[in-house]
Amino acid sequence: MPVVLHGPAYSTYARSARLALEEKGVPYELREVDILKGAGQSPEHRARQPWGKVPAFEHDGFNLFETFAITRYIDEAFPGPRLQPEDARRRARMTQICGVIDSYAYPSMIGKVFWQAAIVPMQGGTPDQAVLAEGLPQAEQALTVVEGLMAEGDAALCGGAVSLADLHLAPVLDYFVMTEPGRAALARRPRLSAWWGRMGQRPSMVKTRPALG
Ligand SMILES: N[C@@H](CCC(=O)N[C@@H](CS)C(=O)NCC(=O)O)C(=O)O
Known part of the structure; x- marks a missing residue:
C-alpha cells in the first residue's frame, strides 16, 4: 500500500487528510494511533511527528506531517479533481x-x-x-x-x-x-x-x- 496515514478515525486533522484522499480517489491505509490512550507519545510515533500529534503521512518513502502540508501534497501529487483554486x-x-x-x-x-x-x-x-x-x-x-x-x-x-x-x-x-x-x-x-x-x-x-x- 503506497499511502499510509497514521492517526485515529476520530481525529479531526486526520479526517481532513482522509477527506483529501477520498476526494482524489487515492487508496490508503489508516493506521490507528490512539492519542487518547497516549499512543501519540510513543517513541515510534514521535519519530513520525515530533510533537506526538496526528496525522502523519507516508507515500513511497516520503514522510510528512502538518495537515495542510499533507492535503496540499495529496492534491498536487495525485490525479483527480483539483482541490485548490487556480486563481x-x-x-x-x-x-x-x-x-x-x-x-x-x-x-x-x-x-x-x-x-x-x-x-x-x-x-x-x-x-x-x-x-x-x-x-x-x-x-x-x-x-x-x-x-x-x-x-x-x-x-x-x-x-x-x-x-x-x-x-x-x-x-x-x-x-x-x-x-x-x-x-x-x-x-x-x-x-x-x-x-x-x-x-x-x-x-x-x-x-x-x-x-x-
Ligand atoms: N498542527 C498539527 C495539529 C494536529 C493536531 O492538533 N492533532 C490533534 C488531533 S485532531 C492531536 O494530535 N492531538 C493530540 C495532542 O495534542 O497531543 C497539524 O496540522 O497536523
Whole structure:
C-alpha cells in the first residue's frame, strides 16, 4: 500500500487528510494511533511527528506531517479533481481560512467547546463552565470570520468547487454541531449553515464520519 496515514478515525486533522484522499480517489491505509490512550507519545510515533500529534503521512518513502502540508501534497501529487483554486487570490483565501481554523477555530470549537460539552461528559466528568464560557465567544468569532471570507454566491468556501479549506473546516464543524451551543451558533449564520447542509452530506464526509461514544 503506497499511502499510509497514521492517526485515529476520530481525529479531526486526520479526517481532513482522509477527506483529501477520498476526494482524489487515492487508496490508503489508516493506521490507528490512539492519542487518547497516549499512543501519540510513543517513541515510534514521535519519530513520525515530533510533537506526538496526528496525522502523519507516508507515500513511497516520503514522510510528512502538518495537515495542510499533507492535503496540499495529496492534491498536487495525485490525479483527480483539483482541490485548490487556480486563481491566486482564491488560493490565498483558502490558505488564510486554513490558518484561521488552525489558530482560532480548532482551539476554541474543539479544544474548549466540544471537549467540555461532549468529551468530558462522555468520560463521566463535569464540563468546566469557565472554559465553555471562554471558548464560545472565540468559536463564534472564528465562525463569523470564516463566513465573512466566503465570497457572495459561492457554493464552497473559496469558489464553486470544494477546496482544501472546506476539508479543513468540515471535520471541526461536524464535532462542533454535536453540541447544543455549537448548533445554535451555526444556525445564526445562514451562509455557513447552507454550506454545511451540502458539505456534511458529501460521500467523503459520510464515509469518514467517526462513530463516537
Ligand atoms: N498542527 C498539527 C495539529 C494536529 C493536531 O492538533 N492533532 C490533534 C488531533 S485532531 C492531536 O494530535 N492531538 C493530540 C495532542 O495534542 O497531543 C497539524 O496540522 O497536523
